Amino acid sequence: GEGLQHADGHSPVLANTNPAVVAYDPAYGYELAHIVRGGIERMYGGSHPDPNVMYYITVYNEPMVQPAEPEDVDVEGIVKGIHYVQAPESAEGPQAQLLASGVAVPWAIHAQQLLRDDWGVAAHVWSVTSWSELRRDGLAAEEHNWTHPEREARTPYLTDKLSGSEGVFLGVSDFNHSLPDMIRPFVPGDYVTLGADWFGISDTRAAARRFYKIDSHSIVVRTLAELARRGEVDRAVVQQAIDKYDLHNPNAGESGTAGGDA
Template sequence: MIGFSSFSKTPDTRLAAQACIDKIRTPAHQYTAGFSSPLYTMIDIANQLERDPGTARHVWVIRSDKQSQVESCHTRISAWPLRFSPTACASEKPLLYLTSSATSAELCALSNESARRGILCNDIETLPSRWPKGAHPWVPLWLAANPHCLPFDPASGAEAHAIALAALQSLYVEGNAGFYYMALHDEPNDFVAPISHLSASQAFKGMYKLNEIDTDAGQPRVRLLGAGLALQSVASAAQMLRDDWGVESELWSCPSYTRLARDADKAQRWNRMHPDMPRRSSHLVDCLSADDCPVVAVTGYAQHVADQIGGHIQSRFVALGADSIETSSSKSVDKRWIVALALRALAQEGVIAQACVEQAMGRYLLQ
């Protein structure tokens, strides 16, 4: 059996990563405004790094995806040759993997061939499929359970850009273990405000707030969380809640429910094991513990992905996924159901009358 070693992190690795970070640090206007899709943002980043002579020699780009490719002598279709290259093994470089992989078996193979390193970008959501987000139902289970993987589902090009920068910093400058995964869709978002430096940092932690509402107005309030393309349905539901029912919605983009849950679990374990020490918090708890209004978390995957954070939320919590409603097509999350479930949560809290829920079910033909 032929043996091979993993990549070695050296000072040259940090220098290569810094060169890539410097090249893409200043995003194009469409990234910051949120108008570019996550998919074309990452393709553009890969093209920039390959076409610039100053960074082309500092990055490994693998393109096994079905999107148009840039012609470059630096492009590869597999990471396996790197595993057998003495030069590659001697000093690791940032690895950007663009793929179209619909099953966990394919993703497992890709992570093995890249030594569980790099930024793995999957555009399967853009292709025809009978599964939600184009991914076999085992994929989100594999992503959530894989301790080497930190998965993200960015809603906009700005989020994808922020996550890519932070991943380069974490993996190759700081030398942390594991790999990052991004599910990429190709629809631009015209409702996401320009992302600030603080929001970019919080997006990498798993969630950040999109709007501010007047808490003194006395209107019923909910907090709506969304990830990836499902955030568009969440934003539409917020508009319906305001226009049809007089309910204000605090909107949160959650690029990674899994990271939020893992960090909250870690803090909870530490507090349990160190009862006499000051308690540790988590980004999830810091964001959502200041209020007691209901939380509705939406994902384009199955409901269990959003359910990961439920145990750490003190207020009434509702998770909604592509498999949550029996009458749905199981391909997307219906904004009408987000509205109905938000109203039901408010009714269960005694904030609005149960009759409002019944009216909404009839009005939106959900019965």
């Protein structure tokens, strides 16, 4: 599912249109292990109410350092679609929540560092393993609430997960805007997205991600722009960041590795 070079920015979006497809875009090997185990248990364990499904999992051939599984790993969050992966070193300053999936998670972590070091913003990083499962859960909660007003209202899993989070929310993946846009109704705050829309581009991974504005520096600038809109940072900071990172130059991109090319 490399959406950048191979003009596949939409396959997880299409997967969501089939109710029998459970789609995931994991970032790390330990996430993949829990997703596969959960899929086997669902399809063959005999206890799930809806076992008649198929799984679509986007994995990447881009070499990445794989972190060890945390001791307090949130297995439920991984299977349901989102879990918290990295807190900022300091909680001081304007707040941001970076929601990333797949190979975008390392770029979100890099953006977290840049936001802290260059602009004094405290960013929190979340790994969204499945945008579509979060959307389906949210839609199910909405339908339950309006069709059963006599019953206790349900809160979407994503809304509950993010309920204590402050600041702006940003969603990013290696795919179209429409993928992170899936969860928009259930994000409890101001939410912006980045995405690899348009036709495919033949270039390095780093240049392609810069071209589509989904790299770490684009995450930083988009976060600052939303904070500026809210009055939490000066608007001049946004242009300063654009100039500092040479944002409009694809050759200045850094979010990509060499090796593992198809």
